[in-house]
Amino acid sequence: xxxxxxxxxxxxIACETEISFLDVDHEEIVLRGYDLIDLAKKVSYIDIIGxxxxxxxxxxxxxxxxxxxxxxxxxxPLNIWAILKQLPPTTHPMDMLRxxxxxxxxxxxxxxxxxxxxxxxxxxxxxxQVPQIVAASHHIAHGGDPIPPKDELSFVANGLYxxxxxEPSADExxxxxxxxxxxxxxxxxxxxxxxRVITSTLSDMYGALTGAVASLKGPLHGGANEAVMEMLLExxxxxxxxxxxxxxxxxxxxxxxFGHRVYMRKMDPRAQMMKEALQEMAESNPEAKKWLDMCVxxxxxxxxxxxxYPNLDYYAAPVMYMLGxxxxxxxxxxxxxxxxxxxxxxxxxxxxxxxxxPRVLYKGPRGLKA
Numbered sequence: 017x018x019x020x021x022x023x024x025x026x027x028x029i030a031c032e033t034e035i036s037f038l039d040v041d042h043e044e045i046v047l048r049g050y051d052l053i054d055l056a057k058k059v060s061y062i063d064i065i066g067x068x069x070x071x072x073x074x075x076x077x078x079x080x081x082x083x084x085x086x087x088x089x090x091x092x093p094l095n096i097w098a099i100l101k102q103l104p105p106t107t108h109p110m111d112m113l114r115x116x117x118x119x120x121x122x123x124x125x126x127x128x129x130x131x132x133x134x135x136x137x138x139x140x141x142x143x144x145q146v147p148q149i150v151a152a153s154h155h156i157a158h159g160g161d162p163i164p165p166k167d168e169l170s171f172v173a174n175g176l177y178x179x180x181x182x183e184p185s186a187d188e189x190x191x192x193x194x195x196x197x198x199x200x201x202x203x204x205x206x207x208x209x210x211x212r213v214i215t216s217t218l219s220d221m222y223g224a225l226t227g228a229v230a231s232l233k234g235p236l237h238g239g240a241n242e243a244v245m246e247m248l249l250e251x252x253x254x255x256x257x258x259x260x261x262x263x264x265x266x267x268x269x270x271x272x273x274f275g276h277r278v279y280m281r282k283m284d285p286r287a288q289m290m291k292e293a294l295q296e297m298a299e300s301n302p303e304a305k306k307w308l309d310m311c312v313x314x315x316x317x318x319x320x321x322x323x324x325y326p327n328l329d330y331y332a333a334p335v336m337y338m339l340g341x342x343x344x345x346x347x348x349x350x351x352x353x354x355x356x357x358x359x360x361x362x363x364x365x366x367x368x369x370x371x372x373x374p375r376v377l378y379k380g381p382r383g384l385k386a
Contacts, residue, residue, distance in 0.1 A: 021377045030372075031212060035068065035360050036203045043285055047201060048072075053285050056197040061172055061353075064200050068360040069139055082140075086171050089137075089144040093123045097152065097162055105157050109348045110238075112153035113146070114229040120145065121222035130218070130366060138221045139359035144171075146355050150348040151178035172196065175352065180340040188339055191293050195336060198286040198328060199350050201357030207231035207238070211358050213372045215365040224362050229351055235272070238347040241329035241336070243272035245343050248310055248334060257310040261317050273330030274318050283325035290331035297338055307334035 022028050037046040045052040048067055055064065059073065062082050066074035074082060099119050100112050120142070121127055126134050152162035163181055165174040176184045176192045184192065202208070207228040214224040232238035251257035264271055294311070297304035311331060318324045336346055 036201050038203050061193050061196040065356050068356050085140045086144045089141040092145050092148050100156050109153040109344050110233040113348050116149040118226040135363050147175040147352045150352050196353040199353035212365045215362045216371040221362050238350045240272040241333045241346040244333040254309050254313045274324040284327040286328040287326040287331050290335050293335050304338050
């Protein structure tokens with residue numbers, strides 16, 4: 017029993033999957049046979065929805081069908097807004113999101129139908145409505161009302177518009193699409209494992225994704241992107257950021273945005289893509305150039321002092337900030353992007369289900385008498 021124990025289940029194979037794989041040796045994130053980074057440079061997030069949910073890249077007609085399906089499911093029940101408005105304005109957007117995703121189950125007329133067709137419909141409903149809940153959580157917390165999507169905007173463009181209240185430029189849509197793609201799926205992190213564990217009991221997709229929201233809220237998982245941006249905003253300058261990182265290292269504090277359980281001593285390929293996006297932004301925007309210079313300086317210190325490399329959150333944070341996304345919405349946006357991957361895992365778990373029931377290595381007393 018002792019030999020089988022792995023704290024944090026490190027390197028324990030928990031399930032078989034055809035969805036994704038982190039090939040660290042070849043620095044590749046495999047998504048149903050494709051390299052995610054290569055896909056992110058050639059196709060759109062809508063294509064990723066087709067690939068993950070329908071198991072193939074869509075053709076033009078199928079891509080249009082996905083857009084139509086998302087548009088047909090985007091009417092969030094008004095009672096969801098009423099529920100979220102009952103929460104205190106200090107409620108974190110991730111807590112609002114968790115409440116909203118859970119509440120959506122009550123409005124699904126086919127909740128008890130676990131068939132693949134019903135779950136595909138459910139996935140489209142969640143993909144269409146979660147971005148609205150994400151955006152609305154910010155507006156409601158500040159005394160406003162949700163901003164409804166515009167018919168003339170694409171699914172991705174609406175995701176950004178509903179947050180900022182202004183129509184995004186073509187470049188902003190491109191960068192936001194890339195953000196969604198790099199966050200869309202990543203094998204079996206804590207939140208995806210939580211979703212599969214919940215699904216293995218034959219619970220519904222809403223319950224599985226509610227558990228995933230709760231997992232993702234933790235600063236050791238999704239919350240790191242917010243922490244990165246907060247450090248950058250606190251430091252203000254390259255010199256200030258270098259000083260802040262060195263102070264944290266001296267105090268043996270964890271520096272968010274660095275290191276990864278799987279990548280270990282290599283840079284997260286998704287972080288490199290976000291770094292390149294920030295570099296493009298910096299060519300015409302002085303503020304983006306400032307964040308880039310600060311991030312590069314921090315990256316250098318962490319590589320030289322600790323041998324650690326950036327993970328996705330490190331460079332995604334300033335990219336999202338430049339797109340006008342409020343810092344408290346960074347992790348909710350992460351989740352909105354990950355809905356497609358989570359839905360695919362729920363459907364795959366149900367297709368060949370076995371309930372998760374691990375054992376423990378007991379370290380407590382024995383033989384006590386009452």
